[in-house]
Amino acid sequence: MTSRELNPKFFEASRAGQAIQHYINTIHGSPFRLYVVTQIHKARTEDMGESGMKYILEFSVKDTVGQSSEGRCSAEVLFPKGETQRPPQVQFSCDGLPRLNTSDKEQAFYQKYSANTNPVTATYLPDSYGHIEPDMVPFWHLGWLAASFVMLNESNENTRYNMAQVAKIKQLKSEDDQLHFEYEVLLHDMVSQEIIRWKLLITWSPAKSIKVVESELLPRCHCN
Structure with a gap:
């Protein structure tokens, strides 16, 4: 297993951040809650061999509808290898995910x-x-x-x-x-x-x- 630090502003990190954003919205979104990843603070990869490439991110997320304060989060995104398209596997945790009572x-x-x-x-x-x-x-x-x-x-x-x-x-x-x-x-x-x-x-x-x-x-x- 090899690990590599990423520039949080580069495409590799932001692409993984987008996948995390989509995942959070499928779990927590509503007509009155919509989340965006506002900033990626740290990012690195781990080569998982035949399983695929894992991205480990620390980032901030915000509810753009309620305009609530940002929450600090971390997540792992595994992009599977293979010729067949399979969705990434996402695991994330947030300290105070911004959620208003809607x-x-x-x-x-x-x-x-x-x-x-x-x-x-x-x-x-x-x-x-x-x-x-x-x-x-x-x-x-x-x-x-x-x-x-x-x-x-x-x-x-x-x-x-x-x-x-x-x-x-x-x-x-x-x-x-x-x-x-x-x-x-x-x-x-x-x-x-x-x-x-x-x-x-x-x-x-x-x-x-x-x-x-x-x-x-x-x-x-x-x-x-």
């Missing part, structure tokens, strides 16, 4: 849209000017969280993805006490500079959080 907002959002007689539909969040109507912001966050599942699953040592835009939203009939939505999200592949389009069927409730039930990679597009 339960009232989540319950109000859930009650409003579970009883909604006019299902929500929307396109292009944000619009070409970067604007999102206030009542659409939680749906933008849901799209970002759903995209985090895809970005984490597709991540390896040669990728780096960012959320670009929610292209379409369609609210479906609620089932099993869950809100159901069909999303189309645009992801920015930072390596190839391509825009990748995914169709996602998601469910959400305050009790069970967000789940991606189905995902489909759509044909590549040259989207703005």
Whole structure:
């Protein structure tokens, strides 16, 4: 096993930081909580042989919705080797992960849209000017969280993805006490500079959080 220190500002460290950010959002995110890795303080790698390459990071994370104070965290990310794409394995711990009490907002959002007689539909969040109507912001966050599942699953040592835009939203009939939505999200592949389009069927409730039930990679597009 060999170990190597990394410059926290270089691509190798930031790529692993992005995978950690996606993972945290799949576990702790909500329409009113969205996390970003704000700074990587230390980073190193360990060559795990046939198992893959492990990245060990110390970093700060912040809830960008609540604008809460930053929490100091550490994580290990193992990118598996092999020809078949497998998601990285992430283990992390945080001292005081910034989480505001958003339960009232989540319950109000859930009650409003579970009883909604006019299902929500929307396109292009944000619009070409970067604007999102206030009542659409939680749906933008849901799209970002759903995209985090895809970005984490597709991540390896040669990728780096960012959320670009929610292209379409369609609210479906609620089932099993869950809100159901069909999303189309645009992801920015930072390596190839391509825009990748995914169709996602998601469910959400305050009790069970967000789940991606189905995902489909759509044909590549040259989207703005």
